[in-house]
Amino acid sequence: MRGIIITVLLCMALSGYSNIRLPGIISSNMVLQQLDSVKIWGWADPYEEVTVTPSWSPQTYKATGSRDARWEVKVATPAAGGPHTIIIKGKNIIVLNNVMTGEVWICSGQSNMEMSAQKGLQDVKAELPSAHLNNIRFFHIPKTTALYPQDDCAGEWAACDSVTLQAFSAVAYFFGKRLSTALNVPVGLIAASWGGTTAEVWTPDSIVHNDPVLEEAAAKIVPSGMCPHLPGYAFNAMIAPVTPYTIAGAIWYQGENNTGTAHTYKQLFTAMIDGWRAAWKKDFPFYFVQIAPFRYQVKNSGALLREAQLQSAAHHKTGMVVITDLVADTNDVHPANKHDVGLRLANFALADTYHRQGIPFQSPVFSSMRIHGNKAILTFDHADKGLMIKGATATEWMIAGEDKIFHPATVAIHGHTVTVSSKMVKAPVAVRYAFRDAAMGNTFSREGLPIAPFRTDNWSL
Structure with a gap:
């Protein structure tokens, strides 16, 4: 019992010398997400009062240390800018400088x-x-x-x-x-x-x-x-x-x-x-x-x-x-x-995310395939301005019939569609593009983004 009392008294004595502290991610030079309600948190003595005052606002945010010595506040941030200062006070004072939003x-x-x-x-x-x-x-x-x-x-x-x-x-x-x-x-x-x-x-x-x-x-x-x-x-x-x-x-x-x-x-x-x-x-x-x-x-x-x-x-x-x-x-x-x-x-x-217009950002992605005679006709999403070949001949296009044997294909491009065929395949069933480990195909959107490698089949490899 005497040991318990001594331990409690020691903890109480030490608590008088503890300081509020912050996690590493909360420091000077940080960027806070703009126009949001961001969390600023740390550790303090249980029931210790903590205030957070950002330079961009007249408001002071208050928190109290929890029983497990934690505190946090949510602070409203302004539009992008800075530098700002944030002053955090408890038994000690921490000043965060050069803070941006x-x-x-x-x-x-x-x-x-x-x-x-x-x-x-x-x-x-x-x-x-x-x-x-x-x-x-x-x-x-x-x-x-x-x-x-x-x-x-x-x-x-x-x-x-x-x-x-x-x-x-x-x-x-x-x-x-x-x-x-x-x-x-x-x-x-x-x-x-x-x-x-x-x-x-x-x-x-x-x-x-x-x-x-x-x-x-x-x-x-x-x-x-x-x-x-x-x-x-x-x-x-x-x-x-x-x-x-x-x-x-x-x-x-x-x-x-x-x-x-x-x-x-x-x-x-x-x-x-x-x-x-x-x-x-x-x-x-x-x-x-x-x-x-x-x-x-x-x-x-x-x-x-x-x-x-x-x-x-x-x-x-x-x-x-x-x-x-x-x-x-x-x-x-x-x-x-x-x-x-x-x-x-x-x-x-x-x-x-930021809804800026006129920026090409999505590679063409295979959408659908239909068979017309000895040809496979494929359409692509994200190719509104059309597709193109960089080089004299399209590479990495393969076509197969029911035998599942793939042959290099002849390719014709019309807008956002690709027609694929081979003299070796009379009845096409599947098409693959750049579907090899080290494949570097040369078919792109008109904006210059490469087609995503794909296959139309799900055959075992």
């Missing part, structure tokens, strides 16, 4: 999202001398894992300059730069990526473990390199801590390490997206990159993963950018051109 996006995935100037990317290296862009702010979450969802992570916000850009995601940077320029607003980019990871580690583990199909697929993952492989491990440590932070949306570049379980990727990926939206309590847009052509060891594994991604693009408020034309070497799983990847993601967001 604008658009906030989380940028996640594996190595192609993670790659930076430090990895030798020339397109972002060329940006370094002129990279002092105060309207672009970075928050980089270091690689870490956790068994359970965490409430804080390391990191702090920093303005974009030639130093901070060195180690930041090139895709995210080019995405953010395009948004900031087009919208004339500050843009905050939260980078949380890890090369070599599967989608399972970014998915709340309860989603995987409560689904027998996903759990079976996760069990087949072979650990590689220094990467986590257990469901939820990266989500718990690198995503969960920032889910209280208000965002506009997410961009994603991943899939290469799920080629071995491509048959379940659509189910996993769309469940992951829904899991993130549930964690944020917001139905935000989610735009992703279809994996690039590459010569995988297991034949057709890349083609099947791209097919799963194409199917995932039908999920609510998602969008997929196709990059089959942005690859210089199909033996390299890391295409060097990150500028155009970021640009295509940004164009999708500008048109779809």
Whole structure:
């Protein structure tokens, strides 16, 4: 009993010396989502009074530390601008300076999202001398894992300059730069990526473990390199801590390490997206990159993963950018051109989220096929201005009859329709386009976006 009394008294004594504190994501130089009600939170003594006063408003927001030493307020943010100051008072005072309001996006995935100037990317290296862009702010979450969802992570916000850009995601940077320029607003980019990871580690583990199909697929993952492989491990440590932070949306570049379980990727990926939206309590847009052509060891594994991604693009408020034309070497799983990847993601967001007109952003996608004699006639969505071939002859078009043997096809384009035929196929049944791991087709929309690889059949590979 005496020990209990001493412990209680000690806790009471120590509480007099504790200070309010903030999570890493709430810091000077941050960007808060504009024209929204954003959460600012932290820790304090139980029942301690905390006030939050932003410089853009005469209002002071008040909170009281809970029994478990937490506090939070919701603050109304103004239109894009700044810099602002936020003063947070409890037993101590914290002053957040150089705070902007604008658009906030989380940028996640594996190595192609993670790659930076430090990895030798020339397109972002060329940006370094002129990279002092105060309207672009970075928050980089270091690689870490956790068994359970965490409430804080390391990191702090920093303005974009030639130093901070060195180690930041090139895709995210080019995405953010395009948004900031087009919208004339500050843009905050939260980078949380890890090369070599599967989608399972970014998915709340309860989603995987409560689904027998996903759990079976996760069990087949072979650990590689220094990467986590257990469901939820990266989500718990690198995503969960920032889910209280208000965002506009997410961009994603991943899939290469799920080629071995491509048959379940659509189910996993769309469940992951829904899991993130549930964690944020917001139905935000989610735009992703279809994996690039590459010569995988297991034949057709890349083609099947791209097919799963194409199917995932039908999920609510998602969008997929196709990059089959942005690859210089199909033996390299890391295409060097990150500028155009970021640009295509940004164009999708500008048109779809921000409703900017006149921006080509969707690749043509196969819609329907009908057979007329010895020809297959295909129509495409997102090809209102028509299709075109880059080069003398269309490549990567294949056609087959009931024997399921595919032959190179002759192609004729009329507006947004494609007529496909072959002297070797008298009665067509199926057509495939760029449906190989390393295929780089040359059929585009008139606006210059490549057709998404597809097949009209569902035959076993």
